[in-house]
Amino acid sequence: MKVAIVGASGYAGGDLIRLLLTHPHAEVTLATSRKHAGQPIETVHPHLKGFTGLSFENPEPEQIDADVAFLAVPHTAAMNYVRKLLDRGIRVVDLSADYRLPKDVFERVYGVPHIDYFEAPYGIPELHRNEYRNTMFVSNPGCFPTGATLAAAPLARYAHTVIYDSKTGVSGAGDNPSATTHYPNVGDNVNPYKWTSHRHLAEMRLELSRLGSKATGYFTPHLVPVNRGILTTAHILLSEPLSQQEVERIYRDYYKDEYFVRLQFPMLAAVRGTNFCDIRVESEGHRVVAASAIDNLGKGASGQAIQNMNVMFGFDERDGLRGAGVLP
Ligand SMILES: NC(=O)c1ccc[n+]([C@@H]2O[C@H](COP(=O)([O-])OP(=O)(O)OC[C@H]3O[C@@H](n4cnc5c(N)ncnc54)[C@H](OP(=O)(O)O)[C@@H]3O)[C@@H](O)[C@H]2O)c1
Known part of the structure; x- marks a missing residue:
């Protein structure tokens, strides 16, 4: 399965790439960044050198080709992508705040108008997984x-x-x-x-x-x-x-x-x-x-986003997420 990461040069985007390295059904085929377009991803994420061969790209939303896209971009940026991806059959996990709240609450809390609102499932799988099995979109919660x-x-x-x-x-x-x-x-x-x-x-x-x-x-x-x-x-x-x-x-x-x-x-x-x-x-x-x-x-961002992708696609929820912590 082809995975696009929009906002791949950020912290959440970098962790999505890292965690997906071990996913049995998913491969990151597109990593976007406007500032770093053309550069190998290790220029920003040195810990990922040697794992992917990916370089950052800066495509228009209409040019993104994938089975699923993670939007690891700031709030208000995500809402410019969502419809354009969904219309072309690309499933979306949105890590931003754009679809977490009802429209009026979002506009009051974030102080900006929502230009493309729809009601979306809220992705804490332990509490809501039955609301978004097989859906095209899930809104990933805040950390x-x-x-x-x-x-x-x-x-x-x-x-x-x-x-x-x-x-x-x-x-x-x-x-x-x-x-x-x-x-x-x-x-x-x-x-x-x-x-x-x-x-x-x-x-x-x-x-x-x-x-x-x-x-x-x-x-x-x-x-x-x-x-x-x-x-x-x-x-x-x-x-x-x-x-x-x-x-x-x-x-x-x-x-x-x-x-x-x-x-x-x-x-x-x-x-x-x-x-x-x-x-x-x-x-x-x-x-x-x-x-x-x-x-x-x-669990506050990229891990949960992958768990949510697994719920949407009917994969084992642990896929890509089986690593232990690092102690001490
Ligand atoms: N950090 C966390 O712990 C955490 C936890 C939960 C949720 N989140 C949410 O996850 C999202 C990403 O967070 P982050 O911490 O990874 O942020 P970040 O480190 O600031 O990275 C943001 C990424 O989005 C890209 N970007 C910024 N503006 C954009 C635009 N208008 N269009 C397209 N790409 C744009 C940036 O690259 P370019 O500017 O080069 O394009 C960069 O790759 C945010 O919505 C954040 O609220 C973060």
Whole structure:
């Protein structure tokens, strides 16, 4: 199967190429970049030298030839590609935010008009896979909402309030340098940002309601000096208390068939480079603390995007995603 990666010079695009090297049914045949067109991909991704022979190209959307395209481009860029690919029978996994929210919510949260809206399935496979088997399109969730939602989902319908406190690595901001990601501002430092106004809160709240929860969600992210990973501590406030034994049973039952959710102490290093989400839960009665660890570029982006492609095409969900983490 031919795979096109639009935005292949970015962090998510690079990880898509890396992970797809081991996919039994898929081969990356097109890697796009406007700035690096004509250059071998190892000029940007030196770790991939010798694996593909690919060079970056900069085709018009109408010239893309593939069975499936991953859009690893910023929000608003993706919406220029989607229809042109779908019309030509190319299936699409969109890693951007363009199709994650209802149109009015997207326009309010992102402050731009949506020029080509349609309602799309939201791709957390553990929660929604039956909604997009065999579809042409899936919207890949944000990195924070993935780790946060998986941490809280089993208890969502028992909660009246869920407070997500996340620590993220710097690659979450993409490869464009900024003052926020400048090394002296990040290294040896930790700070909160967008304390009450991060765009991903809208996705988190939507997911709580999709899970049948009446809980109000709150979210504060923090930037920590690591390259990859998101650790989310979800404070789940309950009207009726639940014991440690009860919450452990609820989580075990909820995720009993899920390969990529492991119920164990969450550590960023243990999930680095993988599609796993590690979760541990502890109850003090009316407050349950559920902490999750994901790789923002793995389960938070490219890993989950490949898992979603596998769902759409009916492949084994683990294809291309069988590698273990890197510890220490
Ligand atoms: N980083 C993460 O942890 C993460 C997690 C979840 C979701 N995402 C989402 O995944 C997408 C990619 O993120 P990233 O971190 O990989 O970003 P990035 O490192 O900034 O890379 C963006 C890529 O898109 C290309 N691009 C930028 N503007 C474009 C345009 N108008 N048309 C076509 N190509 C364009 C860039 O190459 P050229 O400029 O050379 O064309 C580059 O290859 C974003 O929507 C992001 O929100 C990222």
